[in-house]
Amino acid sequence: MARHGADLLPEAPAGLLRPTADYLVHLELERGLSLNTLDAYARDLAKYLSWLSEQDTADFTAVTAEDLRTFTATLADAGLAVRSRARVVVAVRRLHAFLHAEGLTPDDPAAEIRPPSGAERLPKALSIAQVEGLLGTVTGDSPPELRTGALLEFLYATGARISEAVGLDLDDLDLDARIARLYGKGSKERLVPLGSHAVAALESWLVRGRPVMSAARASGARAAERAGAVFLNQRGGRLSRQSAWQTIRTAAAGAGLADHVTPHTLRHSFATHLLEGGADIRVVQELLGHSSVTTTQIYTRVTSETLREVYATSHPRAR
Incomplete structure (x- = not known):
């Protein structure tokens, strides 16, 4: 387990929690990120793990690109600002890139998922x-x-x-x-x-x-x-x-x-x-x-x- 940040992760299936904790270890020991940055990553990834658990997803190998698009939509639904949503999406993208590079998943479903960028857009309303x-x-x-x-x-x-x-x-x-x-x-x-x-x-x-x-x-x-x-x-x-x-x-x-x-x-x-x-x-x-x-x-x-x-x-x- 990571020395810092892992205690901020929610209860989740082992197939989600253990790889995420391994990723935090990677960020702490190999990337040398600060403790505050590790905590920020953990809080953002906690949102993702909680959502996956709600969908009864028990392992990262089951996550699809469509799941990730739905997750990013729920961030907007939750009222998060563009900058906050972008930070969460970046954390999730980097997690999946790590899992794929380590051979823990057969592909990277987040490779084509892009974080929102630019100024806060006006809400889209139907006529x-x-x-x-x-x-x-x-x-x-x-x-x-x-x-x-x-x-x-x-x-x-x-x-x-x-x-x-x-x-x-x-x-x-x-x-x-x-x-x-x-x-x-x-x-x-x-x-x-x-x-x-x-x-x-x-x-x-x-x-x-x-x-x-x-x-x-x-x-x-x-x-x-x-x-x-x-x-x-x-x-x-x-x-x-x-x-x-x-x-x-x-x-x-x-x-x-x-x-x-x-x-x-x-x-x-x-x-x-x-x-x-x-x-x-x-x-x-x-x-x-x-x-x-x-x-x-x-x-x-x-x-x-x-x-x-x-x-x-x-x-x-x-x-």
Whole structure:
């Protein structure tokens, strides 16, 4: 084990933890990195190990390039700044390069993964027409389609993070009052209203879709899965963030919006459309669960960009 940094790693399968500890030894003894730098590497890699463990990945040989792209998307979903995300991605890339060079993995799935660079980009929001198109693609009546429709409507109606949506329990919903209870960063609780479309989609899923998937629950389901998750997978357990992300990407492809549509895109669209509709920024801050209004102010820049684009294309003397 490394003399420094390894104690910052989370509990994880041995196939993940031991190679990562070996990498920290390499950084400490062969690269001669400072203790503070080792700690920084360990904290960044801890995020990666925790995520892999959540996906039931027990060994680095099972990691694919698609897994890494999904992981980098979750960093943005978690609200990390570009610089912080870039640092984590660099740490993960170097870890995989080390594992491959040492013969511990047959290939390097991170070789083509690039960290975000440049200035903080404005959030990408869909237009109202694009959101309507996305929500309108799910018209089937099967349990998976009902779940997809309910998930999309819920995300756009509440601006929830994907982790908040998949963590939602039945007790967190009051469809009669049209209210959802969300738990954000640091388990901070907030109440968010639900629109009529979201309520209708959730009712359809809960009445006609969820019971079917719940009946398929394996006998060894975890206690957390038996606690009453709103969104279930095909085995009756709680839907994972990775599966929810894939569900949204599939729906986006069906709507012709395959490029760069993530769960966070719906959160961006939620905030942008509220502000464009005249909502007070403090209200949007509360709905998003931001601890500071400064974080929410980036969406005012988005609407300003939209105004400039409309002006440039519409005013006869704008050019």
